[in-house]
Amino acid sequence: MSENTREKYTIGIDFGTGSARAVIINVKTGELKASAMYVYPHDTMTEQLPDGTKLGKDYALQHPMDYLEALEHAVPEAMELSGLRQEDIIGVAASFTSSTYLPIKKDLTPLCTLPEFASNPHAYVKLWKHHSPGKEADQINEVIKRRDEKWVRYYGNRITSEYPISKVLETLHCAPEVYRAADYYIEAGDWITAILCGKLQKSICAAGYKGFCNWKTGYPDREFYEELHPELANYVSEKLNYPMIGLGEEAGKVCGDAARRFGLPEGCAVAPFVIDSFAGVAGAGIDRTNIMLSVLGTSGCHLILSKEEHLVPGIFGMSYGGIYPGFFSYEAGQSALGDLFEWQVKNCMPEDYAQEAEKESKDSQQYLSEKAAELKPGETGIVALDWWNGNRSILLNSSLTGLMVGMTLQTKAEHIYRALLEATAFSTRKIVENYREHGVNIDAIYATGGISQKNMLLMQIYADVLNLPLRICGGMYGCARGSAAYAAVAAGKETGGYDDILEAARHIGLKSERRFFPNPENVEVYNKLYEEYSELHDHFGRGRDDVMQRLLAYRSEAVQKG
Numbered sequence: 001m002s003e004n005t006r007e008k009y010t011i012g013i014d015f016g017t018g019s020a021r022a023v024i025i026n027v028k029t030g031e032l033k034a035s036a037m038y039v040y041p042h043d044t045m046t047e048q049l050p051d052g053t054k055l056g057k058d059y060a061l062q063h064p065m066d067y068l069e070a071l072e073h074a075v076p077e078a079m080e081l082s083g084l085r086q087e088d089i090i091g092v093a094a095s096f097t098s099s100t101y102l103p104i105k106k107d108l109t110p111l112c113t114l115p116e117f118a119s120n121p122h123a124y125v126k127l128w129k130h131h132s133p134g135k136e137a138d139q140i141n142e143v144i145k146r147r148d149e150k151w152v153r154y155y156g157n158r159i160t161s162e163y164p165i166s167k168v169l170e171t172l173h174c175a176p177e178v179y180r181a182a183d184y185y186i187e188a189g190d191w192i193t194a195i196l197c198g199k200l201q202k203s204i205c206a207a208g209y210k211g212f213c214n215w216k217t218g219y220p221d222r223e224f225y226e227e228l229h230p231e232l233a234n235y236v237s238e239k240l241n242y243p244m245i246g247l248g249e250e251a252g253k254v255c256g257d258a259a260r261r262f263g264l265p266e267g268c269a270v271a272p273f274v275i276d277s278f279a280g281v282a283g284a285g286i287d288r289t290n291i292m293l294s295v296l297g298t299s300g301c302h303l304i305l306s307k308e309e310h311l312v313p314g315i316f317g318m319s320y321g322g323i324y325p326g327f328f329s330y331e332a333g334q335s336a337l338g339d340l341f342e343w344q345v346k347n348c349m350p351e352d353y354a355q356e357a358e359k360e361s362k363d364s365q366q367y368l369s370e371k372a373a374e375l376k377p378g379e380t381g382i383v384a385l386d387w388w389n390g391n392r393s394i395l396l397n398s399s400l401t402g403l404m405v406g407m408t409l410q411t412k413a414e415h416i417y418r419a420l421l422e423a424t425a426f427s428t429r430k431i432v433e434n435y436r437e438h439g440v441n442i443d444a445i446y447a448t449g450g451i452s453q454k455n456m457l458l459m460q461i462y463a464d465v466l467n468l469p470l471r472i473c474g475g476m477y478g479c480a481r482g483s484a485a486y487a488a489v490a491a492g493k494e495t496g497g498y499d500d501i502l503e504a505a506r507h508i509g510l511k512s513e514r515r516f517f518p519n520p521e522n523v524e525v526y527n528k529l530y531e532e533y534s535e536l537h538d539h540f541g542r543g544r545d546d547v548m549q550r551l552l553a554y555r556s557e558a559v560q561k562g
């Protein structure tokens with residue numbers, strides 16, 4: 001094959017909550033040429049830092065060096081497996097969880113890597129699910145209300161501890177020296193992209209969603225930040241003082257350092273980062289409006305493209321150009337999805353089940369799912385509220401906690417597991433109904449993310465609870481595949497890529513023929529159970545959310561007393 005007719009490829013790297021996945025995709029055919037995964041050595045730090053420093057309640061930190069290690073391992077491994085030459089690669093892009101936020105120096109050094117900050121939790125990466133700034137979120141909501149801030153309507157009318165501002169305000173309250181020492185605050189996805197191309201920029205994707213940077217009016221006023229904390233007056237003008245970049249643009253070229261360190265071709269195009277789940281939209285091959293993509297992983301994200309602007313209360317956020325240029329897009333979700341199921345495996349898995357699963361060479365979740373699949377809808381006698389990590393949508397309250405009603409001496413682990421699966425389906429139905437009530441139409445549901453490949457029982461339960469057909473998309477690495485599509489757009493048509501993301505999604509995105517259709521008998525039972533779920537949802541989430549607040553307060557008090 002002559003040089004000009006050789007096939008072209010892009011690399012997409014998806015930095016998820018527990019691991020990073022690199023894929024190499026044929027730009028014309030969408031063929032997955034190779035993939036490699038790297039599990040973060042420090043995982044999510046919830047109890048202590050590497051030096052043993054104890055962490056507070058609801059901390060979820062990560063070590064930024066894990067992300068670089070992931071690049072050092074996964075990219076060369078995927079390249080080697082692919083058998084490709086460096087010149088076959090025309091672009092690279094990262095997708096990343098968000099808001100996953102860290103303080104850095106001007107030269108991109110993360111503060112936590114400096115000896116003076118190694119024991120300071122606030123100098124580390126605060127992962128999206130770092131929920132400890134609950135009080136800060138409450139304070140921010142009060143100021144928003146008092147000042148009648150209009151921009152909050154684009155974020156469901158309420159903000160939570162998952163937004164960067166709550167995390168930064170917490171740092172100012174607990175470790176102001178970290179805030180002062182930081183030259184910049186940055187999304188981990190923007191940081192990785194800067195490392196790849198040597199240029200510090202912020203992607204419109206995370207800035208528009210998590211950073212409150214509205215496409216028409218920009219960031220909230222300086223006075224708003226000042227009212228939160230006097231030192232925050234310089235937050236936008238100094239700590240975020242680096243240029244914005246739109247999706248579809250080129251962030252830069254792979255710089256010499258990154259090429260040497262990660263085995264990437266020097267000079268190939270780098271795309272701005274896209275939030276992990278958002279990249280799943282292109283990975284699923286979505287090229288039109290009104291399809292809800294459910295990205296099912298550690299958390300759940302339900303995303304829709306639209307040509308219309310609607311203000312939707314209770315969603316996580318909406319933006320223009322934040323997923324595809326030229327489109328409005330909406331995000332709602334669950335703060336715990338896979339994490340919720342994993343909680344059971346770690347805490348409520350009988351010893352004999354674990355042994356049996358091992359004997360049958362099954363993963364614990366696969367084992368529990370198979371047992372749960374033998375039950376009929378309603379047979380567990382249980383309805384659960386899936387708020388093990390708060391409620392991201394539509395109550396936007398990270399302080400809400402989980403609930404199970406209907407437990408008896410006959411309740412078994414598979415009953416609990418099935419009730420948890422169903423609870424996440426009910427909360428997805430709340431999200432779908434809320435979108436529709438506020439003008440965002442949904443005419444099809446696609447599912448992607450790790451769980452959409454692993455748990456077919458959950459897919460059937462979603463189809464039954466939502467009473468909609470559901471199509472699996474994106475393959476094993478839907479979000480990484482989506483990043484590869486953005487990389488092809490950064491590379492552009494001239495080098496063998498594409499000029500726009502719709503075209504890239506059509507070629508690189510993957511729609512499988514695997515579909516799940518609602519079973520009318522199940523739909524009928526789930527309609528009734530959903531009414532029970534809704535009653536509990538409104539009672540504990542709206543009317544009497546004080547119950548859960550008080551229980552949390554007892555817990556904090558007891559922990560403080562030691």
Ligand SMILES: Nc1ncnc2c1ncn2[C@@H]1O[C@H](COP(=O)(O)OP(=O)(O)O)[C@@H](O)[C@H]1O
Pocket residue numbers: 015016017018019296297298299337338339340341342365366369449450451454455
């Ligand atoms: N068989 C299964 N059924 C349901 N959830 C599963 C199963 N196997 C793994 N999980 C969950 O999948 C989640 C990881 O999802 P994945 O999409 O692979 O990663 P990430 O969220 O990091 O992008 C974990 O929280 C895990 O509990």
Ligand SMILES: O=C(CO)[C@H](O)[C@H](O)COP(=O)(O)O
Pocket residue numbers: 016017018096097098099128275276277297298299300301331
């Ligand atoms: O808030 C997010 C998107 O808006 C996070 O990126 C997401 O919830 C974490 O992703 P995952 O569960 O796929 O690891």
